Amino acid sequence: MxxxxxxxxxxxxxxxxxxxxxxxxxxxxxxxxxxxxxxxxxxxxxxxxxxxxxxxTPTFEEIRSRVETEFKNERVAALLSQKTKELSDRAKAEHDLKKAAKEVGATVKTTDFVLPDGQVPDLGNLSGPAAVIFSMKPGEISGPIENGNIGAVLSLLEKQEPSAQDFAAKKDQIRDSLLQGKQQELFGLFVQNLREQMQKSGKIKINEDEMKSLSRSQAPEEG
Structure with a gap:
């Protein structure tokens, strides 16, 4: 609680x-x-x-504390996004998510078979961004997935197709989950690419010293 x-x-x-x-x-x-x-x-x-x-009307100290907290949260979110994308890119380049996760210090977790309406520990409901896993083929590695304060990269080890009866009962739900997951994944990639373009053009700058200090306590999940 x-x-x-x-x-x-x-x-x-x-x-x-x-x-x-x-x-x-x-x-x-x-x-x-x-x-x-x-x-x-x-x-x-x-x-x-x-x-x-x-x-x-907040006092000066309240405003100062709030600004400091929001600034730190923004930096942590930016770092999480950066680290998760780095893990995804490295894993795809090496065709090995476990190896890439070990190299960047990410946690490796494996689950049993799950349904589109199921939940995975730490990652949450699979009807969210992680729904992309159901459109992947065995051996494929996902792009960066962000869910609140959790960053993850997924690798599909094995897929078990549902029976015709199960599929008929849940086909609409499965379709909606896949569509939502794909849309959120594409939006995340768009935001990341936009940030990189703005950094290259000098429109935004990253405080590297602060990012390094924050990185000591931040590492993405891998599943």
């Missing part, structure tokens, strides 16, 4: 990350209402609003 101080709609929460869907649900809840739940890509989150603080 995680408890937080007062937060705004745009803040990032531990274990959830930046989730407008969760924040919208939480901010519609009344103070001290019974616990409620919301479905997120990484799983079901049960929450309770224990107190509501009316809007007020």
């Amino acid at each position: 995680i408890s937080t101080d007062f937060v705004s709609r745009t803040e990032s929460l531990p274990g959830i990350g930046n989730s407008p869907e969760f924040m919208n649900a939480a901010f519609e809840q009344r103070e001290k209402s019974p616990p409620d739940q919301v479905q997120l890509p990484q799983g079901v989150v049960v929450y309770e609003v224990t107190a509501i603080k009316p809007p007020a």
Whole structure:
């Protein structure tokens, strides 16, 4: 269970990350209402609003602390995106995800067979960005996948085709999951490529010293 101080709609929460869907649900809840739940890509989150603080002009120290926190979160997110893409690129170049993961210090995890509506520990619901795994062939390696504060690169070891009866019962759900996963993967690649182009053109600059200090505590998942 995680408890937080007062937060705004745009803040990032531990274990959830930046989730407008969760924040919208939480901010519609009344103070001290019974616990409620919301479905997120990484799983079901049960929450309770224990107190509501009316809007007020923040003090200088509150603003400073918030800016520092948001800046750090942005840098961590950028580093996670960078490291996850590096892992994906290296794994595809070497045709070996386990070897690439070992070289960059990423964690290697393997799961049993899962369904499109199943969940994977740490990665969450496979109807989210990780749904791309169901469109892959055995031996293929995915692009970078980001799910909240988790970065992952997937490799399909084996695929077990469903029976005709199972497929007929879930074909619409499977199609929607695959489409959603592909769209999110393409958007992630677009954002990464745009960032690289802006860096090359000098429109944005990365503080390498800070990125190195943050990298000591950040490493992507591999599954």
